[in-house]
Amino acid sequence: MPLIEIDGQQLEVAPGATVMDAAHQAGIYIPHFCYHKKLSIAASCRMCLVEVEKAPKPLPACATPVTDGMKVMTRSPKAVTAQKGVMEFLLINHPLDCPICDQGGECQLQDIAVGYGGSASNYQEPKRVVKDKELGPLIATDMTRCIHCSRCVRFGQEIAGLMELGMPGRGEHTEVMPFLEAQVTHELSGNVIELCPVGALTSKPFRYAARSWELSRRKSVSPHDGLGANVQVHVKNGKVFRVVPQDNEAVNECWIADRDRYSYEALNSDQRLTRPMLKDGGTWREVSWQDALERVATRLAEIRASKGAAAIGGLASPHQTVEELYLFTKLLRGLGTENIDHRPAQAVDTQGQGARWLGMPVADLNNLERVLLIGATLRQEQPLIAQRLRQAVKRGAQLHVVHAADDNLLCKLAGKLIVKPSAWVNALARIAAALRDAGASVSLSTGDIQADDAARAIAASLMSGARKAVLLGAVAQNHPAANEIHALAQAIAAATGATLGFLSPAANSVGGQVVGTLPGPGGLAAAAMLGKPGVASIAAYVLLGVEPELEACDTAQARATLDGAEFVVLMSAFKTQAMDYADVLLPIAPFTETGGAFVNTEGRLQVFHGAVKPRGEARPAWKVLRVLGNLLSLGGFDYDSVEGVRADALPQGQDGIAAHLNNAAATVDLPGLNMAEGLERLGETPINQLDALTRRSAPLQATADAAAPRAWMCGDQLAGLNLNTGDAARIRQNGHEIVLPVDRDDRLAPGTVRIAAAHPLTAGLGARFGIISVEKA
């Protein structure tokens, strides 16, 4: 290890380290703008110039590798002169508009100017003015402030995988801009706001809303996808003003997805439910908590008495906290019902032997060498896990995909089987057959399925290399053949020495399983509870944070079933479509207004505290459930803190979670190897329709990702149906019908019609998967 001296401190540094790394290690700060730990080295801002003994010129610390015996001086007269000179240059064309700049108070240029610049400028010539750019609904620009550090450009190239910003022009005329005035659409785009060391790129929704020093910063956890990105919630006067990333190398590194960043806008929306409400004679009225809770307790007790406990069903959102799901489950079990679930989108009650999880630490994703990704619309489901896999591919990992859509994952794919959803089981069986042909031991019989070349190539790749994973996405988990897909994925993983993992779709998918928010013996899962009323029909529904009319697998059926229910109570932060079918609405606090914990996809327990007081009369759901439990005289509901609830839910805390995690499938046969005939729907949850918050955030709903759904299919399919792009088409599915424009996407497998699920405009259709018909309207 090279031994160097920096500002008189002697230290040993890792071979290949830069002077900047060494300074970090020594606790010495070297000012910089273009350098960023996650980006390639540009060495262009020149702010980090330091003196190195025997070097004729000052050298940039970020790009200079250490050598044994090197002597570095970061504050010598030579270094200071260079730094002061660079600082002066950076400021000559930078506007002195700090008083109206959103970056003011958290601006690297401001800070470093104070620390390393002069107090006055000699510059007396005209300043440069740069036209602002329109980057879409999320990012505001003041391009005159740009200091050309190129971090935003490198972010696009290296992290996002999509270069949406470039730096055309030369010299002083260099400008950061999108291509051909296009907007920035990538799902991680908001990260350029933190990357920008000045106020050139700032948050558009936050623009001019508050000064950074007025805001209190509270650590929290993003309540959206299963990663549980760590965030800071910035508040002032009891209101959330913005959400920014909180560094956690093990989880989200220093990034968050746009939906993590901008969903807070929904917290302040006028759709918030702020007072308990009762429906009497078809009319809603605001009532006291006392009246509302008594009504719920009375009605649930009546229905249990008249129809039995099995006539009560409880469905919770997987975005609720561990404590909420635990008490919710306790309440329903206390009432005597086993009809409990937190997986509204699943088509079948998936069976396994424990809580499904990633199967490995999130950080290990970057080091995988082989990945088979099954039924994951990855960039929409897991924007940051997609980023990690992209880094793995950059390092040489071979990524294979089984899906109905050959979406651009912004990285190289080594292999793919793109077939319509009903053919996925068959496709996986082909890979299993290829593995068996190649001598691997496959534990599952795949009948007379024969491998093809594509399957053989994937099998060969998976049999080579080390550090492998077979990952199941949300689409695979919501699939009608989810159990068969799971069994095959497990067999493939076992045959190749890969880890089997589930990409948890929601912030607390793992937590919901760990606390047992699942149907018990004889109980119904979500799909059955919301299905056609049959033998075991449900009379009373207790809903927690869920919007079944949008989130269910079969939304049209769910809505019809709920419309016919005898009693529905919804605990929600928002006035949802339940206004049409519910009887009681109880306002509960969203994640910023209550404490709690989520268990993320790697089984990590992440605790957070409320950042602001609940709005209006909304209350934390755990308190509502506590009172309800007591009103129903269920016993064991005497909690006085959320920590107390957590202690019961997870008696051993983080240490107890591992024992629950198990991705093993229940034994299944493979009856469904035959593909269905005809057109099939591929219904995924769009990135900004994941939960109640994302779908009510105005800026997220203004993004390109939130564009109105269309019926997408490949060109041949369109031609076969005698349809052209933009034509309105009548779509029929399982007796339901809607009209949508059609569009062309040649990345879709033949026979596949991609129609977004979880969207108000498509909720009138049937299940996320299944046979549909399309004809000109």
Added chain:
Amino acid sequence: MSLNAPNHKVCTWTLDYDNPASLATYTANGGYEALRKILSEKTPAEDIIAQVKTSALRGRGGAGFPTGLKWSFMPRAFPGDKYVVCNTDEGEPGTFKDRDILMFNPHQLIEGMIIAGYTLGAKAGYNYIHGEIFEQYESWQQALDEARTAGFLGRNILGSGWDFDLHAHHGYGAYICGEETALLESIEGKKGQPRFKPPFPASFGLYGKPTTINNTETLASIPWIMRHGGQAFLELGKPNNGGSKLFSVSGHVNKPGNYEIPLGTPFADLLEMAGGVRKGHQLKAVIPGGSSAPVLTAEAMMACTMDFDSISKAGSMLGSGAVIVMDDSVCMVKALERLSYFYFEESCGQCTPCREGTGWLYRIVHRIESGRGRPEDLDELLRIGKNIAGNTICALGEAAVGPVASFVKHFRKEFEYHIEHKRCMVGV
């Protein structure tokens, strides 16, 4: 003249013939003989590098770096692709020699590049040709085709079993692409911006592979050296300054043009060859090596010989050999304004001191020239220059500062007159 006998017309001898650029003219006068000899005798690469070192051939593009030494940096045993790149991005204002080599002696460059490829273990070479010369780009392409047809390029060259090919790459006219790493970026299809070094191109060059980049005139001198030996080349010039060099003489002379003369020739002789300064005028100043070389006064220049060491001793540099001659009609403030504007426009904008500093320099000089100068401006120019030079990724920063510092140093009175009287002292 020809390549068959040692003479000082190293690169320009073909101009004695009717079809100087043709393969026939070249081969009839000793062209490709050096290559043929090397391939048939399988001359070891070390021997070739030793000859080039002996020749004291120094880079003709501007920096004057010893070519043999540069070649010895190349990891010849490195497995995998390696490249030879010729820099014909002749963008230095005042320089127009390489374009004439492409036009009138293309095969000598091709032969030089093939020998370089053989010596350095490359399988392919690129010639990056300045974006603003079109005819030369096309004619050199034709020469490549001729050479390929004749078996000097491609597979199994001259039956030796060795493969090598060359490609022409047309730039887009950016000055910065003459900087060797910006040139590599440009060939790779990226924005032409210099790379931070280290790593140097010899270890991480074109497409990340070991690469050697030489100037056109440098590579075109190689066949001569291999025909007559390094010692003969060295003896053409003077110690540490081997060979002849092309000088592009422009400005206030009666016969501007390219002159190939042995290094060490007195400037006075070169000026005489170029017809001397215009009648009725006195020599005032000379920029001896392209626009980024510091200007020298007439007095200093007349005492110089045309070689790297002499010009360097006088406080400037031989650079690319672009000799810009200015007589007493020149306003030095106006001349500097023009030069500063060039660097302001051509800064790539990547690193701060150059992007911001070149604009600042230009704006001050422009203000002085337009009669709005302030007494403190001159010291300010020097101060800004010091903050640019040495703090940038590439040498463009220094190149921009060189003229400013030297003009103010040697002609300060003229600048002061401008500031005080708000007009020029020339022609008053």
